[in-house]
Amino acid sequence: MKTVDEVWELLRWEISARQAVETDLADALGGVLREDVRAPEDQPAFDRSAVDGFVVGAGDSSEVFCIVGEIRAGDGRRHELTAGHALRISTGAAVPAAGEVIMLEDAAESEGMVRFSRRGRDHVRRRGEDARAGDVLVAEGTRLGPGAIALLASVGCIRPKVTRGIDILHVATGNEIVAADANPGPGQIRDSNSPLVAAWARTKRMRLEQKRVGEDAEALRHAIEGRRDVLLVSGGASVGGHDCTAEVLDAAGFEILVTKVAVRPGKPLIVGRRGEEWAFGLPGNPLSHFVCLHVFVDVALTAMQGGSGAPAMFRGPVLADVNGNPRETWWPASEETTGLRPLRWASSGDMTALGTANALVRVPVSGLAAGREAEFIRVT
Amino acid sequence: MKTVDEVWELLRWEISARQAVETDLADALGGVLREDVRAPEDQPAFDRSAVDGFVVGAGDSSEVFCIVGEIRAGDGRRHELTAGHALRISTGAAVPAAGEVIMLEDAAESEGMVRFSRRGRDHVRRRGEDARAGDVLVAEGTRLGPGAIALLASVGCIRPKVTRGIDILHVATGNEIVAADANPGPGQIRDSNSPLVAAWARTKRMRLEQKRVGEDAEALRHAIEGRRDVLLVSGGASVGGHDCTAEVLDAAGFEILVTKVAVRPGKPLIVGRRGEEWAFGLPGNPLSHFVCLHVFVDVALTAMQGGSGAPAMFRGPVLADVNGNPRETWWPASEETTGLRPLRWASSGDMTALGTANALVRVPVSGLAAGREAEFIRVT
Numbered sequence: 071m072k073t074v075d076e077v078w079e080l081l082r083w084e085i086s087a088r089q090a091v092e093t094d095l096a097d098a099l100g101g102v103l104r105e106d107v108r109a110p111e112d113q114p115a116f117d118r119s120a121v122d123g124f125v126v127g128a129g130d131s132s133e134v135f136c137i138v139g140e141i142r143a144g145d146g147r148r149h150e151l152t153a154g155h156a157l158r159i160s161t162g163a164a165v166p167a168a169g170e171v172i173m174l175e176d177a178a179e180s181e182g183m184v185r186f187s188r189r190g191r192d193h194v195r196r197r198g199e200d201a202r203a204g205d206v207l208v209a210e211g212t213r214l215g216p217g218a219i220a221l222l223a224s225v226g227c228i229r230p231k232v233t234r235g236i237d238i239l240h241v242a243t244g245n246e247i248v249a250a251d252a253n254p255g256p257g258q259i260r261d262s263n264s265p266l267v268a269a270w271a272r273t274k275r276m277r278l279e280q281k282r283v284g285e286d287a288e289a290l291r292h293a294i295e296g297r298r299d300v301l302l303v304s305g306g307a308s309v310g311g312h313d314c315t316a317e318v319l320d321a322a323g324f325e326i327l328v329t330k331v332a333v334r335p336g337k338p339l340i341v342g343r344r345g346e347e348w349a350f351g352l353p354g355n356p357l358s359h360f361v362c363l364h365v366f367v368d369v370a371l372t373a374m375q376g377g378s379g380a381p382a383m384f385r386g387p388v389l390a391d392v393n394g395n396p397r398e399t400w401w402p403a404s405e406e407t408t409g410l411r412p413l414r415w416a417s418s419g420d421m422t423a424l425g426t427a428n429a430l431v432r433v434p435v436s437g438l439a440a441g442r443e444a445e446f447i448r449v450t
Numbered sequence: 451m452k453t454v455d456e457v458w459e460l461l462r463w464e465i466s467a468r469q470a471v472e473t474d475l476a477d478a479l480g481g482v483l484r485e486d487v488r489a490p491e492d493q494p495a496f497d498r499s500a501v502d503g504f505v506v507g508a509g510d511s512s513e514v515f516c517i518v519g520e521i522r523a524g525d526g527r528r529h530e531l532t533a534g535h536a537l538r539i540s541t542g543a544a545v546p547a548a549g550e551v552i553m554l555e556d557a558a559e560s561e562g563m564v565r566f567s568r569r570g571r572d573h574v575r576r577r578g579e580d581a582r583a584g585d586v587l588v589a590e591g592t593r594l595g596p597g598a599i600a601l602l603a604s605v606g607c608i609r610p611k612v613t614r615g616i617d618i619l620h621v622a623t624g625n626e627i628v629a630a631d632a633n634p635g636p637g638q639i640r641d642s643n644s645p646l647v648a649a650w651a652r653t654k655r656m657r658l659e660q661k662r663v664g665e666d667a668e669a670l671r672h673a674i675e676g677r678r679d680v681l682l683v684s685g686g687a688s689v690g691g692h693d694c695t696a697e698v699l700d701a702a703g704f705e706i707l708v709t710k711v712a713v714r715p716g717k718p719l720i721v722g723r724r725g726e727e728w729a730f731g732l733p734g735n736p737l738s739h740f741v742c743l744h745v746f747v748d749v750a751l752t753a754m755q756g757g758s759g760a761p762a763m764f765r766g767p768v769l770a771d772v773n774g775n776p777r778e779t780w781w782p783a784s785e786e787t788t789g790l791r792p793l794r795w796a797s798s799g800d801m802t803a804l805g806t807a808n809a810l811v812r813v814p815v816s817g818l819a820a821g822r823e824a825e826f827i828r829v830t
Contacts (some may be wrong), residue, residue, distance in 0.1 A: 265603035
């Protein structure tokens with residue numbers, strides 16, 4: 071039985087990043103950047119006015135200025151500043167060399183002339199004050215959100231290198247499961263793991279194919295034929311009884327690296343490898359399945375995408391006592407303004423917490439008292 | 451000039467939720483649920499075995515049991531338990547009435563007979579232990595993530611009522627901006643606000659149309675013709691100079707409710723209303739634009755979707771001193787394991803922080819000392 075940290079180490083060290091491809095900016099959203107993107111020139115590239123107002127020579131101490139022209143944003147002409155003359159200037163417009171900008175609120179205009187009630191405030195965004203040419207703006211390994219996308223656009227990086235889409239095959243197993251739109255007969259339940267994986271893959275922008283088979287090893291063997299980056303099998307992950315995932319993976323040439331993890335819920339987790347392909351046998355119980363997907367499969371996917379390969383951990387106080395267990399627990403919780411509210415769960419099959427869970431709290435073997443700081447991951 | 455809280459109040463009270471429509475489960479991801487979804491029957495609906503093992507009569511104290519059959523998951527037959535007889539049982543299988551389940555690890559099998567080394571542990575998930583028929587499983591107003599989608603699927607709720615898609619028109623204005631794939635001439639810059647809005651809308655699953663115009667009021671007037679839920683105009687939001695957003699919105703029949711907000715960066719924010727339509731004039735400077743989008747427009751969209759209409763606020767310590775300002779500041783930060791790292795920004799036009807910002811910290815007028823707890827929102 072491996073610990074959670076041991077499984078993370080394994081995934082982090084053994085999984086290599088998939089190919090990086092130049093991608094349209096819109097499609098790069100959510101992807102991991104595979105190159106340092108540097109400023110091609112100083113940012114901003116020229117002195118820009120930060121306000122609407124007037125520009126005069128910085129050393130020009132005239133009392134009244136004659137308004138002789140205007141510089142609007144986007145105006146590419148070259149403007150000269152001469153003594154006693156002022157130019158109107160718009161926010162974002164290029165400031166002529168040795169110009170001082172005075173904001174509209176500090177100016178009094180009358181018949182083509184302007185006086186200033188206040189001088190010497192700095193209303194210019196200087197060339198290079200944000201970044202210098204060659205500075206790294208977005209670092210390799212960054213997951214591209216809307217802000218990073220905007221930053222790339224601002225420097226004309228419209229085909230960034232990001233990791234190609236990851237291909238996943240998901241097979242739900244179990245004689246007792248029926249599709250979510252079917253009516254379960256006696257002893258049957260609806261398959262909720264397939265909709266979970268479908269929604270999760272959609273938030274991660276993965277390419278997903280899904281199948282459903284019974285508990286028959288031959289059917290599973292047939293279902294997993296072919297190659298892809300990640301194979302997920304839900305159910306059949308225990309060692310006893312009719313569970314056959316490990317056996318089928320082994321027969322298909324996967325080296326089985328993990329069969330059990332000291333984690334609650336979720337103990338029966340299979341991790342297998344066939345060259346660059348990785349397989350995960352997830353426990354069929356919905357809560358265990360949810361935890362393993364977020365705690366382990368997410369880490370593998372991040373590693374494939376060229377990200378850190380470690381889950382993003384945060385810290386916050388728990389708002390109630392949480393029981394420990396000989397295995398460390400990943401407890402579903404609702405992250406609220408004041409901390410993490412642990413949600414009730416009766417068993418590893420109890421998915422009622424999933425309606426509100428947005429976090430999984432890592433509970434040590436000794437448990438956590440209310441108010442104690444805990445580590446957690448966010449789940450979507 | 452309004453405060454941030456006053457703008458939130460306005461949006462919360464004045465914006466009504468859009469129509470709720472029955473939606474395929476896959477497409478409901480990210481939407482706001484508009485009905486309480488209740489358990490149609492007890493959860494689980496029948497006593498289920500939590501392990502692989504054997505089932506015998508709960509009161510049957512025989513020393514050795516004869517293995518007379520098997521109950522597999524999904525088996526809908528009715529099984530009787532008789533004295534001295536045991537049935538094999540799989541995880542998830544229905545447990546016969548008055549049955550006790552003993553796990554495989556506590557059983558020793560030999561020639562069709564089985565002895566148990568340990569009895570009396572509860573390995574049954576009882577009918578109704580997760581939820582009772584009629585209990586609310588997913589509450590109205592919940593934003594549906596993969597976990598909630600799975601929970602809905604488990605009870606056969608495959609066409610939940612969620613708010614219909616929100617239609618947005620975004621118009622970027624400014625004579626100085628060129629498309630991200632163009633080369634800016636002297637005095638010009640690339641339009642990064644349009645890629646920002648496109649990516650943001652994609653993460654929110656909004657329907658977006660985008661246009662770009664100069665600073666000409668007539669062009670803007672023409673661009674905003676027609677109706678939609680939300681109109682966003684980037685740039686031209688100041689009152690002086692050539693900024694014409696407020697004037698054009700007013701002429702188009704929008705009641706202008708806000709023209710300035712006491713927030714840094716981002717002071718010039720226009721909020722207008724025409725019946726059920728809402729318009730936002732956002733400052734063109736990229737950092738101000740980013741802040742206003744997340745602090746104000748997000749709140750409006752959540753209200754339209756039938757969510758709480760308040761931004762989800764969290765708390766954590768800041769890892770460095772943060773300066774205050776007469777206006778409250780929403781400071782770009784990187785949320786790390788130990789707290790919030792404030793990112794450098796030189797001006798409201800400095801977007802270099804957007805490569806790594808995943809949070810905006812609310813900094814009071816007095817500022818924040820390193821280590822102090824701060825409120826923040828998450829940004830994607």
